[in-house]
Amino acid sequence: MRILLALSVFFLIEHAFAEKSICYGTTSSGRIEKAVKLPGSGKNFVAYSAVARGAGRTWVHSDVYDILLESYRFLETEQPEKVYKYAETGFAAGGKFKPHKTHQNGLSVDFMVPVLNEIGQSVHLPTHPFNKFGYNIEFDKIGNYKNYKIDYESMAAHIVALDKATRKRGYTLWRVIFDPDMQKYLLASSYGEYLQANVTFSTKPSWVRHDEHYHVDFEIPCEP
Numbered sequence: 767m768r769i770l771l772a773l774s775v776f777f778l779i780e781h782a783f784a785e786k787s788i789c790y791g792t793t794s795s796g797r798i799e800k801a802v803k804l805p806g807s808g809k810n811f812v813a814y815s816a817v818a819r820g821a822g823r824t825w826v827h828s829d830v831y832d833i834l835l836e837s838y839r840f841l842e843t844e845q846p847e848k849v850y851k852y853a854e855t856g857f858a859a860g861g862k863f864k865p866h867k868t869h870q871n872g873l874s875v876d877f878m879v880p881v882l883n884e885i886g887q888s889v890h891l892p893t894h895p896f897n898k899f900g901y902n903i904e905f906d907k908i909g910n911y912k913n914y915k916i917d918y919e920s921m922a923a924h925i926v927a928l929d930k931a932t933r934k935r936g937y938t939l940w941r942v943i944f945d946p947d948m949q950k951y952l953l954a955s956s957y958g959e960y961l962q963a964n965v966t967f968s969t970k971p972s973w974v975r976h977d978e979h980y981h982v983d984f985e986i987p988c989e990p
């Protein structure tokens with residue numbers, strides 16, 4: 767019995783080590799080995815597209831994988847009525863990931879903004895090939911698009927959950943890219959104080975407007 771136990775512990779540890787990814791370079795010039803593919807869905811989240819996932823566009827670093835799933839689990843109790851949708855991450859081997867400039871070493875993740883419908887229910891932003899899997903959606907200045915409005919409270923809760931799960935593993939979020947004009951609504955949420963104190967947001971407008979999605983880069987050490 768004792769031998770059996772020792773053996774299974776050995777295999778568990780062996781398994782844990784085998785799963786660890788190795789990233790190289792930077793998010794804008796890099797690659798990755800032993801990346802992990804994100805699940806298509808969970809209790810409170812879905813992928814932006816089964817087609818894009820099938821095409822291999824949702825692979826991440828193993829630590830990022832653990833962080834993402836842990837934050838969704840945390841949100842099941844923190845924001846039980848809310849649903850989330852993740853978007854582009856990267857290829858299994860990393861490298862160039864058009865049309866993105868980054869997403870090259872498993873440490874960049876895009877998330878679609880969580881939205882409320884006209885009666886205040888948390889719903890998924892529609893993402894399909896005809897709106898470039900959601901990336902073509904344009905919100906107005908305060909966050910309205912058709913009958914959807916950005917759920918800043920639930921988005922802020924998600925960023926806090928990501929930050930906490932990342933810190934727990936001894937890492938940090940490098941940055942969160944989201945429309946600089948709309949960040950004030952996140953800071954006005956009940957998570958604003960935490961975000962202000964702990965999370966670095968992009969301050970200059972980036973090459974594409976980040977209104978329908980937010981981009982997160984994780985600060986996890988990589989090989990050169």
Ligand SMILES: [Zn+2]
Pocket residue numbers: 866869874875876981982
């Ligand atoms: Zn991105």
